[in-house]
Amino acid sequence: MTVTQLPPDATAPAATPPLAARIRSIGGSPVRDILAVTARPEVINFAGGLPAPELFDAAGIAAAYRAVLAETPAQALQYSTTEGEPALRAALAARTCAHGLATAPDDLLITTGSQQALSLLATALLEPGDTVLVESPCYLAALQVFGMAGARVVAVPGDEHGLDPAALEDLVVRERPTFLYTVPTFQNPTGRTLPAARRAAVAEVAARRGLWIVEDDPYGELRFEGERQPWIAALPGAEDRTVLLGSFSKVMAPGLRLGWLRAPAELRRACVVAKQAADLHTPTVNQLAAARYLADSDLDAHIRRVAGVYAAHRDAMLAGLPAALPEGSTWTRPEGGMFLWARLPDGYDTTALLPEVVRHDVAYVPGAPFHPGEPDRATLRLCFVTQTPDEIAEGLRRLAAGLRA
Structure with missing residues (x-):
């Protein structure tokens, strides 16, 4: 009887097929990656785009769910x-x-x-x-x-x-x-x-x-x-x-x-x-x-309440930015929403600066990933809605220290 000799690696499992090229080329979300790194509770996080949770109308939403599940459970589920x-x-x-x-x-x-x-x-x-x-x-x-x-x-x-x-x-x-x-x-x-x-x-x-x-x-x-x-x-x-x-x-x-x-x-x-x-x-x-x-419920009244709170948060951030950012920086003054955009003077790289800033227990999102073409590396995004005005003031003091360092 003839015995066929197999190559040494013939019984080894084959490699799994690769992921799709579109996944390999795109990667993850820089914002979500930063949020994972800065999840420590002591970090004042200007990086996220998260609405202020204390302003959710939890009672009104809960009442709506209770009513739907009590009155039309078969349809709801x-x-x-x-x-x-x-x-x-x-x-x-x-x-x-x-x-x-x-x-x-x-x-x-x-x-x-x-x-x-x-x-x-x-x-x-x-x-x-x-x-x-x-x-x-x-x-x-x-x-x-x-x-x-x-x-x-x-x-x-x-x-x-x-x-x-x-x-x-x-x-x-x-x-x-x-x-x-x-x-x-x-x-x-x-x-x-x-x-x-x-x-x-x-x-x-x-x-x-x-x-x-x-x-x-x-x-x-x-x-x-x-x-x-x-x-x-x-x-x-x-x-x-x-x-x-x-x-x-x-x-x-x-x-x-x-x-x-x-x-x-x-x-x-x-x-x-x-x-x-x-x-x-x-x-x-x-x-x-x-x-x-x-x-x-009155969603419009709820929105007016949220917008009023966010306006105070925006004002707190605008008041603290002149002392927090290097001389020659510029920033937007939004009439609403959740974000403002800042640009530091030429020569600053907000991506390279971020690790040092995070060591001071504050975070932002570097601006480079938001640019579809050549990035402006001196830019950054700040979210002003999640923190209170006092937290914003403290966060900007930490940001100033981190940028100086």
């Missing part, structure tokens, strides 16, 4: 339609109409946070190699979504007021992008707001050049001062080509994971198909509880 619960879509449509944009319940798709809406839009609109235009700096998680879709991300030039519509039109002609992504009100990370005239000009560019606009508005209701700006989606020329994203995360509670997408019919139907493949539907009980909360 059952599967739902992908589009979302009719009661919630009707309530959101009414709120959207009240803010100046005619909207029917069927115009809306309920999503698991507005972050999911970005993923659905990327699935519905983007092919690998397509171009997406964004602001610079830009919301980090949007850059992740577009990168994982294989898109080429190009920044639209702008200034302290936001993107430049003339530069936008030049890029649309040259790059032939699929869509523009923008957070025009209290932008993350800068806190800036695009003026009304520029919004109208963006709508005109989209109409003239055949461009989709994805308008993300998670912060718009958190206004402290100034006049509310119209949604781009409500402006002439943009009605049939703008997707408006909204969320309860910043005005009710992020743990609900409730967002929505308002889009023209064909694109909305495509997003419904993408959502069916992703998670079938957003949790029914959360949707019904949110609808019940809107029916039984």
Whole structure:
């Protein structure tokens, strides 16, 4: 009998297949990585984008859940339609109409946070190699979504007021992008707001050049001062080509994971198909509880209370920044939202400085990851809503010491 000799390694287990290239190339979220490093309770953390938990209307939300589970438990605990619960879509449509944009319940798709809406839009609109235009700096998680879709991300030039519509039109002609992504009100990370005239000009560019606009508005209701700006989606020329994203995360509670997408019919139907493949539907009980909360509670009064507190926090941070940052630094003065953006003088690298700053028990987010192109390494984002004014003052004293060190 002949015995076949196997190579020495023939019985060794084979290597597992590699992860997808899109995962290997994108990596994680710098903000979440920083939050993990700075989770010590003694750290005053200006890095997160977390709403102040003491301002959650826990009693009102709990009452809404109790009512839903007591009165309609079979519905609340059952599967739902992908589009979302009719009661919630009707309530959101009414709120959207009240803010100046005619909207029917069927115009809306309920999503698991507005972050999911970005993923659905990327699935519905983007092919690998397509171009997406964004602001610079830009919301980090949007850059992740577009990168994982294989898109080429190009920044639209702008200034302290936001993107430049003339530069936008030049890029649309040259790059032939699929869509523009923008957070025009209290932008993350800068806190800036695009003026009304520029919004109208963006709508005109989209109409003239055949461009989709994805308008993300998670912060718009958190206004402290100034006049509310119209949604781009409500402006002439943009009605049939703008997707408006909204969320309860910043005005009710992020743990609900409730967002929505308002889009023209064909694109909305495509997003419904993408959502069916992703998670079938957003949790029914959360949707019904949110609808019940809107029916039984005064969300607008709650938002006014939250905005009043956040305004005091912003003022505390603005008051302490001149002493905390090196001479020659600049920063934004947001009229609402959760963030401000600072730039240190040339030569500073906020990524390299962060470990020393954290040793002083304070943290920020370096600005470099927010830039889709060449980063400005002297920039940083500060969140002012989670700490009290006294904690903000102490945190800025620590920040000054860390930067000096």
